[in-house]
Each structure stands twice: as C-alpha cells, then as structure tokens.
Amino acid sequence: MAAQLADRQLPDGWELVNSSGFARVAHNAEQRLFYKEFLPRSPLESVKATLRGSRATRARIHNDELRLAGFKAPQNIAWGALGSGAEYLISTAVPGHGVDDWLRRQLPPGDPSLFKKRRQLLSDLGQAVGRLHHTGFVHGDMRTGNVLADYRGGRFHFAYIDNERNSRHKVAPGKFVARNLMQLNMHTPQELSRSERWVFFQAWRRQMRELSETEANVLARESFAWAMRRLAAKGKLVTSQ
Template sequence: MANTPDKQEHYARLAEVLGRHELPEGWTLVGSSAYARVAADESTGVFYKEFLPRSPLERIKALVRGSRATRAREQNEALRDAGFQTPVNLAWGSLPGGREYLFSSAVPGTGVTSWLREELVSREGESLALRRQLLRQLGDFIGRMHAAGFTHGDLRTSNVLAERDGDNFQFYLIDNERNRRSTPAAGREVLRNLMQLNMLRPDDLSHRDRMRFFQCWRRQMSHLNEAEAKLLARESYRWAHRRLRRKGLV
C-alpha cells in the first residue's frame, strides 16, 4: 500500500473518526490494554492503534525517549531492517488530549498460544510432528532475535504469530513498542523474555516441549557458555513457575 499524500490524508480523516470513538463501516474493536484502543478493518488488513496517556508525566518522558507511538514505529522498522517480520507502518499522527495513533498492516498467522492450545493439541501423528517443529523453529527464531541484540517488551506467546508453510513455520512479532536493542542483548531482558515464553500451563507445554525450544534457542546464542545457558534455562522456568503458581495455574 503506497504511502502517498492521498493515503496519508485518508488515514488522517480515519483517525479523526476513530479518535472520536466512532467506528467507520467495516471497522471493529480489538481487545487491547487499558492504555490503548485498537480497531481493525479486516477487508483491507489495516490496524489502528490509539495510544492513551498513562499518566501526566508521559509527555515529559516522551521528550527524552520518544513517545510510545514513536517507539512502536521505530522498533517495527528496526526489526524489519534486521530481517524479522513485523507489521508495516502506514501512517501516524496526533489527536486531541495528548493521544497519538498509528496505522499498520495486519500480519498473517495465528498466535503461538492458539497453535499450542487449539491447532496442535493432539500428541500423536502429524499434529505431534508439527507441534515439535513449531517449537524447534520458534526456538531458532527467538534465538536469532536475541543474538541480533533485540529483546521484546512483552514476549508472551500470543505476541508471536506463526504461519504454517507446509512443514515449516514463519513467525511475525507484534506489540513491539517496548522492545530494546543492545550488543549483546541485555541479560536480564533475555531472561525476562524466556520467562514470558514459559508462562504456559504444564498441559500446554511439557518439560520436553520446553527443552526442544530451549535447545534450538541455545544454538543461536553462541556467545553464551554452557553455565550461562543452563542458568538462563533454570531461572526463566523458575520465575515463570512462581508467577503461574501465584495465579493459581499450577
């Protein structure tokens, strides 16, 4: 979709309508956090995200590190420049009351959570083989992301979309607003990402499933020694297990 002046004007008019909490024909609301409002037009594959101020200090913080909308755009572009699939930024701007908006393209695929809980539930035959392939390739993908210096701000499995292509999977990262990049990736943030991916119940993800993912992730992280890798595996699982237990899920 070309980023022409006419398109920019079209999106600006759409943002005015959506910013008044009205839904143009064909648009529907999508579940989001308390600090955002998200809508989608399935016919065109376009998403609208409105960033709602979290506190009166947000504008001051934005002067130092950029607004949430700016960070979302920049992180999408940084990942794409490094060869990772993310939504394409289409248009952005400001709304009354300190709000900002971002239009972006939809990406294909289904959240990894849904693949594990709904699509590949059976632990036998083709379903089992594809489930194992999904986890191995997810490990490769996240390992490449971390090896490139990126950590994701909220790496729950629903924020990684997977599209099946025969026996293989292509992955897409969404909700990239809080991502960070450093060389090498910050150890605490890598640990947090691994914990977030482990936040699935035992009936969703067995110990062997977790190890399949981790072994493939580990192969991409060649700068880690064995002691460091084992520490990350152990502590990320323990951290996730403590959180699951507090939520009453284990």
C-alpha cells in the first residue's frame, strides 16, 4: 500500500488531502488512517537527518512522547523508507476538527446562540495548551488547524497533529511558548475578538503557575502583537489594531 501511494496511485478507499509542498498526505476514512510522505525540503535534509533524525522519525517519536505523557496524538501504525529516498508514516486519525474550523464554520462569530459554546471552546483550549506547556512540551507548528477539537461529554477534548518539529524541555523556553501563542493568535479580529483571546489566555495562565503575573501579561501582549504584524504583512488585516 505504501508503495502504491508513493507511486502516486490511490488504493481503494484512499484520497489525497491538502498539505504543504514538503509532504504528500492521503486519508482512508473507513480505516481511519493517514499516510504522510515526507518530501525533502532541501538538499541538506539528509545531512540534518543524520544529526537529529529524519522528519518521519521525529514525527513518530513525538507522537509517542505526547501519548505517553497523557496527551492525544496520532498512533503510529507503520513507517519506512521508499525507493525515492523519502520516508513515510502511517498513523491513526484522531477524532475532531481543527480549532480553526470550529472558530470559522462550526461556531462562527457573531451568532448569539453560539456565544457560550465558543467561549467554552477557547477556555478548554487554553487549559489544554497551558497543561502542554507546563509539562515542558512545545509544538513545532501550533496553528489552530494542527489542534483538533472533539466535543463530547459537555466539554472539548484536544489532539495535536503534525508533531515532527515538537520539542520537550524541563521548562518550556519562553521564546518557544511565545511562538506557540502567536501561532494560535493568527486569526483576524473579525474571526476572534480581544475578549475571546482573553478567555483563552486566562485559562492558559492558570496552568502556567511558574510564571509571574508580569511575565504572563508580557507573553500575552507580545504574542498578540506578533500575530497582528504577521497578518498585516500577509495583507489579511482590514482594520488597524
């Protein structure tokens, strides 16, 4: 099956899904599996792999680390090298939809009937990400599309995907935490209001007891400003902040 997928053939039940230019991803909904082929980012990638492990190896290790620590992440099923030199990883699908999908489509802003559930999503997300950071984990690309939310039992449960660039530390470095918070803030003011961001941050802050009030507030302000600068550079801000 991996050979077929690598040869650009799709076995029955498999379909390609959108991905970056450095990966090829297919999904089998019935079997609840994902196939990810890691395409070289640069000619130096093989050299880097000898020093810190290939991207596929790191993804597999970081999935396992998260799961062993009690966080939800894909379960590794099969992995290996292809004749082209690329590597692949087959893993289970985790339940839920990206937080970005919840914020934009399932719980769109401006609907009074969804106000309470939107706030719960952001509070539960803040608690989950705060616990992740408090445990020393930093996600390598914490866009809201890489955090899946599943609503059951009256609350949201979260899983982390695209974990190849994750890292774990005794204490999560502030600059890495700030980057994660910036990535989660990459929504326009029309999509996510300041008060909603504050709901997330307050829940996150309660998990990060090692930070002083001043340190936490600086992280909140700087990560928000950083995200707004990046959105402005991309031409996505329609009003100044």
